[in-house]
Amino acid sequence: MKYKYTYRSLHLDCARHFFSVETVKKVIEGISYGNLNVLHWHLSDDHGWRIESKKFSKLHECSGEYYTQEEIREVVAFAKEKDIEVIPEIDMPGHNLALLSAFPEYSCKGAPVIPAKARGVYRTILCAGKKQTLTFIEELLEEIIPLFDSQYFHIGGDEAPKDEWKECPYCNAKMKELGLTSYEDLQGDFTAQVCKVLKKHGKTPICWNDALLASNIPEDVVIQYWTIDYAKEMKAFVENGGKWIYSDMFELYLDYPHSMIPLKKVYEFTPHLYKYPLPNQDGCIGFEACTWTEHIDNEKDLCEHIFPRIYAMAERANGEEHTDYESFKERVREKIKLLEKADIPYTKEEWWDPEGKARRNDAIQFYLNMSAGVDEEEAKKQAASAAPKLQFILHFIKEFYKISDILAFLKALF
Numbered sequence: 001m002k003y004k005y006t007y008r009s010l011h012l013d014c015a016r017h018f019f020s021v022e023t024v025k026k027v028i029e030g031i032s033y034g035n036l037n038v039l040h041w042h043l044s045d046d047h048g049w050r051i052e053s054k055k056f057s058k059l060h061e062c063s064g065e066y067y068t069q070e071e072i073r074e075v076v077a078f079a080k081e082k083d084i085e086v087i088p089e090i091d092m093p094g095h096n097l098a099l100l101s102a103f104p105e106y107s108c109k110g111a112p113v114i115p116a117k118a119r120g121v122y123r124t125i126l127c128a129g130k131k132q133t134l135t136f137i138e139e140l141l142e143e144i145i146p147l148f149d150s151q152y153f154h155i156g157g158d159e160a161p162k163d164e165w166k167e168c169p170y171c172n173a174k175m176k177e178l179g180l181t182s183y184e185d186l187q188g189d190f191t192a193q194v195c196k197v198l199k200k201h202g203k204t205p206i207c208w209n210d211a212l213l214a215s216n217i218p219e220d221v222v223i224q225y226w227t228i229d230y231a232k233e234m235k236a237f238v239e240n241g242g243k244w245i246y247s248d249m250f251e252l253y254l255d256y257p258h259s260m261i262p263l264k265k266v267y268e269f270t271p272h273l274y275k276y277p278l279p280n281q282d283g284c285i286g287f288e289a290c291t292w293t294e295h296i297d298n299e300k301d302l303c304e305h306i307f308p309r310i311y312a313m314a315e316r317a318n319g320e321e322h323t324d325y326e327s328f329k330e331r332v333r334e335k336i337k338l339l340e341k342a343d344i345p346y347t348k349e350e351w352w353d354p355e356g357k358a359r360r361n362d363a364i365q366f367y368l369n370m371s372a373g374v375d376e377e378e379a380k381k382q383a384a385s386a387a388p389k390l391q392f393i394l395h396f397i398k399e400f401y402k403i404s405d406i407l408a409f410l411k412a413l414f
């Protein structure tokens with residue numbers, strides 16, 4: 001069978017919450033029913049570092065559970081049997097509190113930090129000015145790269161606040177040395193250095209679309225589009241013939257509940273870059289649905305978020321004839337028989353497309369949970385932003401409230 005896209009993927013965050021090898025295998029088994037061919041495995045973040053390092057054992061000891069190198073190889077081999085490639089993600093320079101809790105010397109200030117407990121974007125990130133930071137990253141990557149046989153290697157590049165870089169003598173000296181005028185370009189240079197290491201090992205780097213804020217990131221980096229914040233930069237990148245992956249957060253983020261992103265929505269999306277129509281889709285290598293796990297901590301909940309919505313994206317990525325939604329649901333019911341046989345949890349049909357009051361209440365509950373826990377003392381001290389972004393709130397209002405609802409609400413107030 002000839003598929004429409006060469007990259008058909010599920011992203012799985014095992015850094016915010018850890019999931020056992022057995023659960024990861026179940027997820028791989030389940031996505032194989034939809035002919036996906038990639039698992040993007042998010043293995044490091046502010047909350048945890050999940051890969052055993054024989055060179056730097058403090059790393060995996062810093063944040064609780066992790067996968068041994070043997071277990072990683074086991075997962076990669078299991079996926080390979082199902083024609084699924086496992087792409088690791090080591091996010092940098094942001095989202096690194098766990099790594100820095102073990103090795104604080106690689107941040108700008110070198111002050112102790114602890115792994116994050118709450119959702120948020122944290123200010124303390126890797127220092128791009130210290131030479132030893134890059135040396136450390138290089139050694140670490142040389143240890144991790146051989147564990148995976150994927151063509152691609154994801155290096156994140158998202159949500160990296162520059163507060164500490166601006167005050168750092170090392171970062172500022174590096175800027176001067178390189179003749180850079182913006183801190184975003186300092187990230188661009190950092191990314192370029194890391195890309196060099198990856199390319200030396202024959203890997204193609206992938207970054208989130210935040211990385212496009214830098215004017216100097218290598219042109220051959222594959223960009224994963226998730227946020228409308230940098231849609232303009234994304235449009236320019238696409239127009240210049242860059243290669244990219246579509247993961248719009250309001251269509252393909254499966255950690256959002258069905259009330260936010262119903263099954264039908266995942267089936268019917270049309271790739272776009274926020275308000276910019278797509279100039280062309282030639283550079284698009286495929287689609288990826290993301291499952292972040294700040295608020296998901298068990299197998300049942302995880303699988304119910306993924307299945308069956310992933311099959312809607314899968315059909316689109318496979319390029320199967322885009323027929324009507326009712327006949328798609330027939331095919332989903334067939335897949336569910338397979339999930340049941342393999343003891344893989346999934347969302348029951350009555351909640352595939354929630355409506356009315358139940359839908360709105362569920363979404364409100366999700367929204368409230370998003371902000372829950374963020375006022376813990378440490379989080380408060382370290383977080384650059386913990387609350388959902390403005391674009392999220394605006395989307396939420398647009399999705400659930402009509403002008404008449406808002407007017408009625410205001411009328412009731414005054």
Ligand SMILES: [Zn+2]
Pocket residue numbers: 107108126127128129130164165168169170171
């Ligand atoms: Zn620095």
